[in-house]
Amino acid sequence: xxxxxxxxxxxxxxxxxxxxxTAADTRCASFPSLACLSxxxxxxxxxxxxxxxxxxxxxxxxxxxxxxxxLAGDGFRATQIHHRYIDTxxxxxxxxxxxxxxxxxxxxLLVVGLPVATFAADKAALEKLMTGRHDVGSGKSVQVRKAxxxxxxxxxxxxxxxxxxxxxxxxxxxxLVIDPGSRTFDWLVARGMxxxxxxxxxxxxxxxxxxxxxxxxxxxxxxxxxxSLDSIDHALRTGKALTVYxxxxxxxxxxxxxxxxxxxxxxxxxxxxxxAYDVRNVILVGGGAFLFRKAVKQAFAxxxxxxxxxxxxxxxxxxxxxxxNYVAAATQGTGVVVAEGSRA
Numbered sequence: 001x002x003x004x005x006x007x008x009x010x011x012x013x014x015x016x017x018x019x020x021x022t023a024a025d026t027r028c029a030s031f032p033s034l035a036c037l038s039x040x041x042x043x044x045x046x047x048x049x050x051x052x053x054x055x056x057x058x059x060x061x062x063x064x065x066x067x068x069x070x071l072a073g074d075g076f077r078a079t080q081i082h083h084r085y086i087d088t089x090x091x092x093x094x095x096x097x098x099x100x101x102x103x104x105x106x107x108x109l110l111v112v113g114l115p116v117a118t119f120a121a122d123k124a125a126l127e128k129l130m131t132g133r134h135d136v137g138s139g140k141s142v143q144v145r146k147a148x149x150x151x152x153x154x155x156x157x158x159x160x161x162x163x164x165x166x167x168x169x170x171x172x173x174x175x176l177v178i179d180p181g182s183r184t185f186d187w188l189v190a191r192g193m194x195x196x197x198x199x200x201x202x203x204x205x206x207x208x209x210x211x212x213x214x215x216x217x218x219x220x221x222x223x224x225x226x227x228s229l230d231s232i233d234h235a236l237r238t239g240k241a242l243t244v245y246x247x248x249x250x251x252x253x254x255x256x257x258x259x260x261x262x263x264x265x266x267x268x269x270x271x272x273x274x275x276a277y278d279v280r281n282v283i284l285v286g287g288g289a290f291l292f293r294k295a296v297k298q299a300f301a302x303x304x305x306x307x308x309x310x311x312x313x314x315x316x317x318x319x320x321x322x323x324x325n326y327v328a329a330a331t332q333g334t335g336v337v338v339a340e341g342s343r344a
Contacts, residue, residue: 013288160306
């Protein structure tokens with residue numbers, strides 16, 4: 001019987017979360033960070049062809065979220081990409097959709113993440129938002145007893161140290177974690193697991209800028225507005241051609257522009273962190289790592305750039321480890337053990 005610890009990272013592109021597993025093998029899942037609004041519960045009228053989504057009720061309306069959410073929307077994809085993201089009902093719906101996916105009735109400690117630039121300002125508000133009873137739809141609820149917010153790349157640092165069994169070895173080492181996300185390009189400087197807040201930050205230069213840049217060029221080529229950012233993202237990740245109106249669009253023509261955006265983000269980071277001669281570990285994580293890898297390696301030509309398996313889940317795996325350690329420290333010697341939640 002152990003405490004229920006879970007982790008959620010609501011990104012601008014994808015919502016990532018843990019669904020269980022052991023300390024050595026945390027199970028993770030994700031779905032697009034898109035919430036489709038409806039005045040009625042869409043799950044009540046889908047019948048046998050029900051899609052893999054949840055209808056999350058918030059203030060009298062429903063937000064449909066989940067792996068098949070693209071089937072729920074129309075041609076217009078409205079995403080909340082701005083610095084007050086955590087204040088939106090869409091953010092809360094995505095977090096509750098992740099909780100619903102965990103299939104537990106209560107969570108003793110929920111660990112969540114924030115961009116580095118907004119961490120200090122939003123930490124207390126996010127922890128308050130995530131604590132308490134959450135209506136996750138279909139008559140189900142999840143009770144979160146305590147929430148803990150972390151800077152997003154801090155989770156990745158913990159995950160890297162754990163994956164490579166270097167927690168003790170890195171105690172006196174300076175590390176730089178680089179986390180390109182959908183909206184923000186985050187980085188974190190730490191000695192051991194302790195953050196250097198003045199050298200850590202984030203800038204609004206992420207994967208979304210690259211996708212929108214390509215979409216604008218496609219729009220010029222076809223003579224009408226092109227908005228299928230998911231198709232561009234898939235083509236970039238897989239290296240496959242982008243097909244528009246049955247014709248192949250060559251993404252290679254945009255490579256110089258894509259690399260320019262990546263270099264801009266890396267240059268902003270280099271100005272903030274200063275000389276990197278004291279950095280022992282340069283760790284690249286995040287779902288957008290593949291688009292920024294070249295620029296990072298050029299900036300750190302004298303370093304080996306380190307990576308982790310499944311970099312998109314690095315943050316939530318680290319949150320899960322940090323949460324488990326937090327609970328272990330809090331209960332050590334007290335004899336208090338919190339029972340595992342029953343399945344919803």
